[in-house]
Structure formats: C-alpha cells, structure tokens
Amino acid sequence: MNEVIEQMLAHRSIRRFTDDPVHDADIASAVEAGQMASTSENIQSYCMIRIRDEARLERLVELTGGQTKVARCGAFFVVCGDTRRHRLLIERGDRSYDARFEALLLSIVDASLFAQNAVLAFESMGYGACYIGGLRNDLPRVQELLGFPEGVFPFFGLCIGRPDQSPTTRPRLPMDSVLFEESWPEERGMLESLDAYDRTMVDYYRTRVGNPVGTGPAPQGWADRMIEKFTTPTRPAVAPYFRKQGASLD
Numbered sequence: 307m308n309e310v311i312e313q314m315l316a317h318r319s320i321r322r323f324t325d326d327p328v329h330d331a332d333i334a335s336a337v338e339a340g341q342m343a344s345t346s347e348n349i350q351s352y353c354m355i356r357i358r359d360e361a362r363l364e365r366l367v368e369l370t371g372g373q374t375k376v377a378r379c380g381a382f383f384v385v386c387g388d389t390r391r392h393r394l395l396i397e398r399g400d401r402s403y404d405a406r407f408e409a410l411l412l413s414i415v416d417a418s419l420f421a422q423n424a425v426l427a428f429e430s431m432g433y434g435a436c437y438i439g440g441l442r443n444d445l446p447r448v449q450e451l452l453g454f455p456e457g458v459f460p461f462f463g464l465c466i467g468r469p470d471q472s473p474t475t476r477p478r479l480p481m482d483s484v485l486f487e488e489s490w491p492e493e494r495g496m497l498e499s500l501d502a503y504d505r506t507m508v509d510y511y512r513t514r515v516g517n518p519v520g521t522g523p524a525p526q527g528w529a530d531r532m533i534e535k536f537t538t539p540t541r542p543a544v545a546p547y548f549r550k551q552g553a554s555l556d
C-alpha cells in the first residue's frame with residue numbers, strides 16, 4: 307500500500323458540493339495529469355469543455371434528468387471524444403477522413419483514461435468528482451445547446467468541487483469476479499461470486515438508505531439492477547447521434 311493506492315481506494319462519487327471555487331491552477335494541474343495518461347498511438351482523441359454559463363448549466367440540469375449538481379458544483383465539464391483535430395489535418399492536406407469504428411473506440415478509451423487520471427488528480431487535491439452519464443440522455447438537445455462540430459463526441463459530464471458530504475465507499479465485485487488466469491473462468495463459480503456480491507450490496511443499500519432489516523421492502527440488490535438495466539434498451543438515440551456527428555459504427 308502507498309499513498310496513491312490509498313487515495314484510489316478512498317474514491318467515492320461526490321454528489322453535493324460546497325460553494326468553494328475550483329482554482330484555475332488546480333484545473334490546469336489535473337488536466338496536465340490527465341493528459342499524461344497513456345493514449346493509443348499518441349493520438350490523444352479527447353477534449354474537455356468547461357461550461358460556466360448559468361443558463362446553459364441550468365439547461366444541462368434538465369437534460370441530465372434533473373441532476374442539480376451539474377449547476378451546483380465548483381466546475382462542470384463535458385468530456386468528449388475528439389477526432390476533429392485529426393480531420394482538420396487531413397482536410398488541410400486535401401485528403402478525406404476515412405476512419406472506422408476503431409476510431410470511435412479509440413476516442414472512448416482515450417477520453418476515459420484522460421478523465422480518470424484527471425479525476426484522480428483532482429481527488430488528490432481534496433476535490434470530489436462525479437461523472438455524469440446522464441449527459442447522454444438527450445444528446446441532440448445537448449448538441450443544440452453546445453454546438454459541437456463534426457467529429458466531436460460528447461461522452462459524459464464531470465462535476466468537480468469541494469465535497470459537502472462524506473459518503474462511504476461503494477463495495478466492488480469480489481476480485482475473483484474480475485481477475486482471471488488464462489481465460490474466462492467456469493460459470494458456476496462466477497455466479498456464486500456474483501451472488502456473494504449481491505448479498506454485500508443488499509446490505510450496503512440497506513445501510514445507505516437507512517432501512518434496517520425488517521423495516522421496509524428489501525432493497526434491490528446488484529443482480530436485479532443489472533438484469534433490469536440490460537434487458538431494456540438504454541439510450542437508443544446515442545448511436546444515431548454519434549453517426550450524425552461523423553462517427554463510423556462499422
């Protein structure tokens with residue numbers, strides 16, 4: 307164990323922030339740290355856009371499903387895949403951009419590695435963070451609001467600020483559910499491991515919502531949440547929007 311790992315193990319999403327500002331110098335440090343994340347073939351296909359305008363932030367609260375923290379955090383950012391800069395170089399050289407699904411995938415990987423490195427840096431400076439996937443609830447409206455050019459793909463928002471709450475960390479899957487030897491493991495063992503996690507999560511939700519045993523409906527566990535999530539099409543408008551923005555999904 308060392309300080310870096312200790313900090314990583316203490317991560318929890320923060321959803322309520324104080325009014326303290328996020329200093330520009332701290333943003334610069336976090337972005338610099340984010341940029342030093344590995345990036346496929348050094349293509350660096352991401353960007354992060356800070357939104358300060360209050361009317362825009364309020365609109366983003368609506369578009370993210372009423373997530374008020376978007377407008378009530380020290381700094382709100384939109385993290386995007388960015389293939390625009392590659393396109394500019396190609397078009398200046400009178401050639402045509404012709405990248406496939408791999409280019410979108412690279413930008414998803416790159417943007418995520420960048421963002422997570424930046425989040426760790428912010429957390430190391432005492433800030434809290436919450437990713438906002440709700441940004442993808444209605445991307446055409448986000449597009450109307452922020453006017454991204456072709457080749458820029460908004461993936462998620464990011465709230466940063468001084469924490470005004472101290473939630474407990476959220477348990478993760480047992481290690482034997484995620485770390486394997488040689489190949490994917492035998493399925494019965496996997497299901498047992500998932501069931502053990504489910505019990506942990508039922509307890510976690512019970513404690514978190516202050517619903518001690520016998521005083522209300524049993525909280526939904528992790529398995530039921532996943533079953534519900536992945537048997538209902540989620541955000542079906544995302545792929546058509548990315549296609550419209552110039553992504554190839556082939």
Ligand SMILES: Cc1cc2nc3c(=O)[nH]c(=O)nc-3n(C[C@H](O)[C@H](O)[C@H](O)COP(=O)(O)O)c2cc1C
Pocket residue numbers: 317318319320321373436437438439440441462475476
């Ligand atoms: C890409 C991404 C999108 C997320 N979107 C949201 C969101 O829209 N709203 C929210 O409150 N939390 C969001 N989260 C936070 C997750 O719910 C959270 O990370 C997860 O439940 C684990 O909890 P922890 O971060 O406290 O450990 C998102 C996390 C990620 C990585």
